[in-house]
Amino acid sequence: MLTASAEQIRAAAAFAEGLGVPHGSVMFRKILLYVELLGEDKIAAKVKYLKSTLGWSDAEVGIALSKDPSVLRRSKNMLQRRSEFLLSELGLEPAYIAHRPAMLTYSLEGRLRPRYYVMKFLKENGLLVHTLILTEKVFMEKYICPHMEAAPDLAEDYAAACRGESPTRFRFASPKNEL
Incomplete structure (x- = not known):
């Protein structure tokens, strides 16, 4: 981020807000870091995967990323296994998980x-x-x-x-x- 131009930072901020993470939220800086580290294409693919795997809406993705953007760093395999357990075995609702995304990071x-x-x-x-x-x-x-x-x-x-x-x-x- 230190070497990024103002235009690149504005674009990353717009992308983060487009994911549903409000500019004033506590996790906004972290999501900007993930945009810089992972790139917009990888994040967009991960968001698409989260939506299809967990059945999340755009709003639920925004809620989850506003609370714990580190979900974006998790592998698809890891997210798949945890989501299957949480949804199928525990019977949790996708919205419940979106409000508690840290559950997707637990062992x-x-x-x-x-x-x-x-x-x-x-x-x-x-x-x-x-x-x-x-x-x-x-x-x-x-x-x-x-x-x-x-x-x-x-x-x-x-x-x-x-x-x-x-x-x-x-x-x-x-x-x-x-x-």
């Missing part, structure tokens, strides 16, 4: 799926409240530690799931239960 094996297992277990055992986007510390404090007496193996199974192992003691009543 599927290290965070999303293990937490899904815990949440599903807690729900089926009448112990659930809901969330995927808490810090690890808060998640442990809110969802693992309070249930240690009722579910003594929950912490160990969660740790195993975080390591990518199949949790052996999670028992679910039905094959698919939405959170």
Whole structure:
């Protein structure tokens, strides 16, 4: 950006605003950086991919990029796997994901799926409240530690799931239960 001309910066700003990221938003500078680093063609292709994969509208793309433009740096494979999990397995709506795009950047094996297992277990055992986007510390404090007496193996199974192992003691009543 330091070597770009004023005209190039104006063009990048217009492109960013065209994506739905308002000029005054906190992430506007980051989106300008991504426009410079990745180029308009790559970003346009990624936006098209996000719209087709997640079923997002132009407005939802703008919402997501205004909150977390780093989604543009993620590979198509990574976005595909996470979107399939979030949409199909969790049953989340595209608009919900657009308002929380950081979920697309979380590790599927290290965070999303293990937490899904815990949440599903807690729900089926009448112990659930809901969330995927808490810090690890808060998640442990809110969802693992309070249930240690009722579910003594929950912490160990969660740790195993975080390591990518199949949790052996999670028992679910039905094959698919939405959170």
